[in-house]
Amino acid sequence: MSEFFGSPHALLVLVLAGFLPNEIWRMAGLWFGAGIDEGSEVLVWVRAVATAILAGVIAQILVQPPGALADVPDWLRYGAVAAGFAVFMLTQRSIFAGVVCGEIVLLAGKWWVG
Amino acid sequence: MSAVASTVLTLVLFATYLGIGALAHDSHFSLGWALGSTLLVWAGPAQIILISTLGSAATAVQAAIAMKVSAIRLFPMVVSVLPLMKTPKTRRRHLVLATHFIAVTLWVECYRLLPKVPRERRIAFTHGLGCGLVTVCLVATTLGYGLAANLRSLFAAAILLLTPLAFLLSTARNCKEISDVLALVLGLALFPVVSRLHTGVDILISGVTAGTIAYGVHWWRERAGA
Numbered sequence: 001m002s003e004f005f006g007s008p009h010a011l012l013v014l015v016l017a018g019f020l021p022n023e024i025w026r027m028a029g030l031w032f033g034a035g036i037d038e039g040s041e042v043l044v045w046v047r048a049v050a051t052a053i054l055a056g057v058i059a060q061i062l063v064q065p066p067g068a069l070a071d072v073p074d075w076l077r078y079g080a081v082a083a084g085f086a087v088f089m090l091t092q093r094s095i096f097a098g099v100v101c102g103e104i105v106l107l108a109g110k111w112w113v114g
Numbered sequence: 115m116s117a118v119a120s121t122v123l124t125l126v127l128f129a130t131y132l133g134i135g136a137l138a139h140d141s142h143f144s145l146g147w148a149l150g151s152t153l154l155v156w157a158g159p160a161q162i163i164l165i166s167t168l169g170s171a172a173t174a175v176q177a178a179i180a181m182k183v184s185a186i187r188l189f190p191m192v193v194s195v196l197p198l199m200k201t202p203k204t205r206r207r208h209l210v211l212a213t214h215f216i217a218v219t220l221w222v223e224c225y226r227l228l229p230k231v232p233r234e235r236r237i238a239f240t241h242g243l244g245c246g247l248v249t250v251c252l253v254a255t256t257l258g259y260g261l262a263a264n265l266r267s268l269f270a271a272a273i274l275l276l277t278p279l280a281f282l283l284s285t286a287r288n289c290k291e292i293s294d295v296l297a298l299v300l301g302l303a304l305f306p307v308v309s310r311l312h313t314g315v316d317i318l319i320s321g322v323t324a325g326t327i328a329y330g331v332h333w334w335r336e337r338a339g340a
Contacts, residue, residue: 004144004145004146005144005146005147005150006143006144006146006147010143010144010147011146011147011150013168013174013177014147014150014151014154014155014164015154016174016178017164017168017174017175017177017178017181018151018154018155018160018161018164018177018181019154019155020178021178021181021182021185022155022156022157022160022181022185022188023154023214024182024185025185025186025187025188025189025192026188026189026192026213026214026216027210027213028189028192029188029189029190029191029192029193029196029213029216030192030196030206030209030210030213031206032189032193033192033193033194033195033196033197034196034200034204034206034209036193036196036197037197038197038198040197043193043194043197044291044293044329044332045325045326045329046190046193046194047190047194047293047294047297048293048294048296048297048324048325048326048328048329048332049190049297049321049322049325049326049329050187050190050191050193050194050221050321050325051285051289051294051297051298051301051325051328052297052298052300052301052304052320052321052322052323052324052325052328053186053187053190053301053317053318053320053321053322053325054187054218054281054285054301054321055282055285055297055298055299055300055301055302055305055321055324056301056302056304056305056316056317056320056321056324057159057184057187057278057281057317058278058281058282058302059301059302059305059306059320060305060309060316060317061159061274061277061278062278063305063306063309064309065274066162066163066166066274067137067162067166067270067274068267068270068271068274069270069271069274069275071267071271072271072275077275080275080279081275081278081279081282084279084282084283085282085283085286088283088286088287093283093286093287095122095123095280095283095284095287096122098279098283099122099126099276099279099280099283102275102279103272103275103276103279106271106272106275107268107272110268110271111268
């Protein structure tokens with residue numbers, strides 16, 4: 001069992017640095033959100049902020065890419081996402097078509113660049 | 115359960131968690147640790163940040179701070195989606211498990227699917243969808259962990275691109291009102307600007323600013339229309 005889970009220290013770090021920071025915000029949302037009415041005007045603002053923060057996460061991955069994605073040139077990352085988005089719009093908002101197209105552009109571009 | 119199988123996002127999640135499993139392997143974490151992070155953290159970008167910061171010899175405290183900032187996005191997500199699930203009889207404790215499952219994918223899918231589900235069954239539906247997705251991701255984490263050595267960097271890059279691509283398209287599909295569209299566009303545009311300030315809470319600043327501007331436009335249009 002200890003081989004499967006690794007050191008207790010690493011698991012402690014997982015709980016402290018991974019689980020708790022995320023769960024605290026979820027539970028804060030539960031505490032705060034359970035009292036709000038579905039048609040409430042505040043929700044329009046909260047949803048706009050949630051959407052914009054998510055947009056920030058997307059932008060962060062593209063602008064400051066992690067791991068292997070950093071080896072892909074900037075123009076190719078942006079181009080692949082732009083191509084995926086264009087196909088998504090052309091296919092009446094098909095996520096599948098958009099994702100597949102974006103990935104093909106990335107793979108083909110990376111292969112071509114070498 | 116059929117909702118789990120029918121969504122494209124399940125495929126995307128599967129591939130993303132293959133990548134997370136592989137990343138955990140390459141950063142010398144145990145399989146149990148990787149599975150634990152999928153089960154407990156349950157947020158793809160957060161796990162990627164956690165594994166790469168801990169793997170790069172940053173201290174646990176630094177990782178926790180990085181995580182705390184990125185996790186704030188879960189707060190408005192939970193606040194905005196819970197009112198869809200509750201009935202007058204719902205107590206807070208009934209929503210605890212559903213709340214844990216909320217991450218980007220479930221947030222997006224709740225907006226799409228919950229209106230089709232009778233209100234009194236929405237919490238049960240969310241539990242089913244959440245359990246299904248977590249199971250899929252646990253399998254993918256295990257597979258990715260095993261495959262890590264064979265995963266070439268080309269495909270690793272492709273898997274990492276899935277997250278922003280799928281997040282962008284699924285959010286764009288759910289945009290119904292002008293405030294949603296503006297929030298998405300402004301949020302994308304503002305982050306690169308704000309990130310030059312290196313505040314450490316860049317995403318929070320750009321998100322709250324862009325979201326508030328979007329809401330302001332919505333409010334102004336409502337008033338002009340009334």
